[in-house]
Structure formats: C-alpha cells, structure tokens
Amino acid sequence: MSGKVYVIHDNPSWLPPFRAAFDAEGVPLEEWLLTEGAIDLSSEPPEGVFWSRLSASAHTRDRALSKDYGRAVLRWLSAWGRTVINGADVLELEVSKVAQHVALQHAGIEVARTVAVLGTDGIVERAAEFGAPFISKHNQGGKGLGVRRWDSVDEFAAWVDGPDFEPSPDGITLLQELLVAKAPFITRAEFVAGSLVYAVRVDTSAGSFELCPAEACAIPGADGVEPEPMFRRRDDVDPELVDRYLAFLAAEGIGIAGIEFIETRDGRTVTYDVNTNTNYNPDVEATAPRSGPREIARWLGSLLPQEVVGARG
Template identity: 70%
Template sequence: MTDSPRVHVLHENPEWLPPFRAAFEDAGVPLAEWSLTDGAIDLGSEPPEGVFWSRLSASAPTRGHAASKEYGRAVLRWLESWGRTVVNGSAVLEIEVSKAAQHAALRSSGIDVPTTVAVFGRDGLSQAARDFPAPFIAKHNQGGKGLGVRRFDSHEEFDAWVAGPDFEPSPDGITLLQEYLWAREPFITRAEFVDGEFVYAVRVDTSAGSFELCPADACAVPDAAGVEPAPLFQLRPEIDAGHPLIVSYRDFLARTGIGIAGIEFSETVDGRLVTYDVNTNTNYNPDVEAVAPASGPGSIARALGARLGALHAVG
C-alpha cells in the first residue's frame, strides 16, 4: 500500500492484470495493487487517498481463493465508511457473486431474463427440475468463467447427476435451474461498459457447445497438439450505443451503481434478446482489442484517471 493518491485495484488474480498495468502506464495514471488473498487492515485507521477499483470475481474459488469474497466485503465497506471513491463497490460485489441477484436486478430494470429457479441445497433439485422441459440448464449461483454450467437433455440424466459423485455444489450452496435458450445462431454477445458507457460489443462463438467463455488472454488454452484454437471472440460493430438493449443496459448500470461491466445476452430463435450474465470484473480479448474502436483497459485507465484528477482538484 502507498499513501500517495493513486488508483488502487482490489483483486485476487494477478494473471488478469498485465493489460491493465500497461494501460495505466500508457495513460500516466499511477496504479497500486491490493491482493485480497490474505493480509490485515486496521478498521479504525483511515484508508489511503485515491480511487479504489474492485476487480473481485465470482470465480475466485476456482483459484483457491474462496474467502476473497468475504475479504472484499470487509475491505469495501471499510473504504466506503471513510467516504473513499470506490468503483464497483460493496453493493456491486453482491451482484458479481450472485446470479440470483443479477437476475432480480435485470428483471426489475425491464430486461428479459431466462426463467430461473434457485434451489437451496441438494435435496429439492430433482423435484424443482420437473418444472422445466428438457433440455434445461443447471448452474452455480456463484459462478464464473462458465464453470459449473451444465445442459441436461432429460430429467433422468439430471437425477443421476444430482445423486451421483460428480455433483458439484455452488460455493454458496445455491444451484440455479434455468430454461435452455435456443440461439438463432451459435453465438452470444457480450457488451462492454466503462464508467457506465458503452465501449464495444463482442461476438462469442458457442458452436463447440462450451459454456467456458472467459475472454482474457490468460484463459486461452491450446489444443492437445499445442495449436492455438481459432478465435472465439470477434468485434460486433453493428451493435452500437444506440441499440435499444444497450440503452437499457446503460439505465441498468446507472440504477445499480455498476461502473465497469461486461453484460452477455443471447438472441433466440423466437426473437428474444435474453440477458443472462453480468460480469463486473470484466476482461478483454486481445484479438478484439486489436481491431476495436476503443480499448477496454485504456478506457478504464482514462476514466479512473479522470476520477483521480477530480480528487486532486477538490483537494
């Protein structure tokens, strides 16, 4: 930690930070990193000056950092109690780590979401699944990177999974059952926002059937022969700031206080635009960044640098 005013990024995964370090350096904005995997804070002490940006992730348990959610809750509320400028603060963390909370916030904003049932524990899963025609989806309430998402083509298949050794509970014990979205074409769209404003949209190829759609370079995995896979992520320039769904997303972000996010939606065969995920620790794909009209990390560095400059002006 440092006492000089700067942007402080709160995170638990350093592998995602290189593009942001480079962007902040290019923008001349000082950056300090707080890793919330261990450590201590004096709750009676005053935090350092600056702007605080939370990149805490729902996928932290997949990296052995299950407690980072609780660390983040404590640190963010401490910062907010001292009146610090926090981007994606404590209320936003609750949305990041709960797809049920995302669903409620999106629905209350008038955005189409999948039919979803939250099941607490394991015992009621098979009975609750009977309300869904097959195929249907089961997913973790606290997910991330698409891990824990499964498609089931029959209730018998689902029953066997629930009763068997391969069942994997969500880190918070809540499993979501969700209607299967029949996509018009095999892709989903991810819309990126910085400081509540649209940056660009990404077309994500889902033809292989995978739900693991992390866009970061650190998530790319070569095939068994060591060959890099074909690009799954492409710029989608026809989705612009005037698109009705993008306008709705801007209103949603303003209502919830989310400053930085990637929001994913599917276009279904029956003409729906269904939003199913909000990522408040968004990462950016290098292939898309190379051709995009604006850089995601660059936009973040400029936006948070402007907030830091405003603090200097006030001081």
C-alpha cells in the same frame, strides 16, 4: 483528494493488460491482492480511487475467502467516504446470479426462466416441474464453470445422487430454461463509465459454456484449414438494448462491466450474465477503435487530481 488508483483483486494473472494501460496513460496504479491481510478498523484508508475487480470464480483458485474479506475492505473504504468503483453492493451482484437476475428483471430486461434451489433436497422434484431440456448452473459461478445441459430429468437425478455432483460454493443451484440461439454465438457488451466501449461476438459452436475472453481461445475453421477467432468485434447491437443496459448500470452503481446476451431462435433477446470484473480479449482489442483497459485507465485517472496524473505523464 490526492493519491493513486488502487485495484482490489484476487488474481494477478488478469492484471498485465491493465498495468500496461495505466502505465501508458500515466496513471499511478497500486494493487491490493486480497488473498491475505488485515484491516486496522480505527485507521483511515489512503487517499485515492479504489477499483474492485473481485471475482465470483476466486474459489476455483483456492481463494474462496477473498470475496468475504473483500466485503469487509469495501465497506471500510465506503465508510471513510472514499471513491470506490464497483463497490460493496456491486460485489454482491458479481457473486450472485440470483441478484443479477432480479436486478435485470426489475429493470425491464428480459431474462431466462429460472428457479433457485438451496441444497439438493427436492431439487429433482423441482427439475421435474421445470421440465427438460434445461441447464443447471451455480449461483456463484464465473467463466461458465458449473454450467451443464440436461435433456432428461432422469439424467439430472443420477448426477445429483452420484459422485460427480458439484455444488455451488454458496449451496444454491439454478435450474434455467435452455436458450437456443438462432446462430451459434452470444454477445458480450463492454461498458466503462456510462459508455459502450464495444461489443464482442463470441462463437459457441464448439458447445462450451466456458467463454472467458482472457483465455487464448480458437476453434477450427472451415475444413480445418485456418482457426477462426472465438472472439470478434460486433458493431450491430441494437441501440435500444444498449440504452437499457446503460440505465441498468447507472441504477445499480456499476461503473465497469461486461453484459452477455443471446438472441434466440424464437426471436427473443435474453440477458443472462453481468460480469463486473470484465476481462478483454487481446485479438478484439487489437482492432477495436477504443481499448477497454485504456478507457478504464483514462476514466479512473480523471478522478484523481491532475497533478497526480501529470507527475507520471
């Protein structure tokens, strides 16, 4: 095999840290931006390693069809026997929280009690059966968009029937138990190539569900004196949980991912999100013993012939 690493994506604004990492590692990188394009299905793809960073939130950037075109591109690459990291099957996990939920549950990892409802007919009745408080979220989400807390079914019913109701791009709304953390944070564990790179403690005391680590985020510190970082490294994640995550990722063929979990007031550790186009917080990266983007560049570069990588070194 020869060639380069091709990153398949729908959002150029997320790419600068990766461009820098690949350049630092001397690994040739070419971007395939799937906002338009065409495939000659009789043609052979170029040689190389293909890395999918297609996103569940593409619809928020007016690129809703990127995932559908991405399905076609990834199947085409696979049919030609190309090395694809986070390929077509992984994309289905990225764009469906139902798919994530059932895969995690099958792997013996605890997940939140959840009901998936198509459309709005009967959704209020299902919410009443479910019981308040609860949260609603989009099956195809990303960045915590579409997640709302409900303390009464009546409030939820008024929202569903009102002008502010926001349907999931795929029409599936999830009703999910409200998980109460024992401390106001969640944890995101970052994995590359079958290894934990580091875990991140994400402060949730501000009450937001939009926790994308690529965004510049800070919350007021004590007495408003200094801002506290929203993201900071965490070094005490249970090794047994890490092992379960590694087994899950291997079983699902996921090479790169961030997995988020919450430790609840009643003593549970509940996993609720698998992000296969993970971003990395620059403040955490600055102090981490290993860099997420650099680990990705090294790993994908190792899948290329050494003469290709060496030519850039």
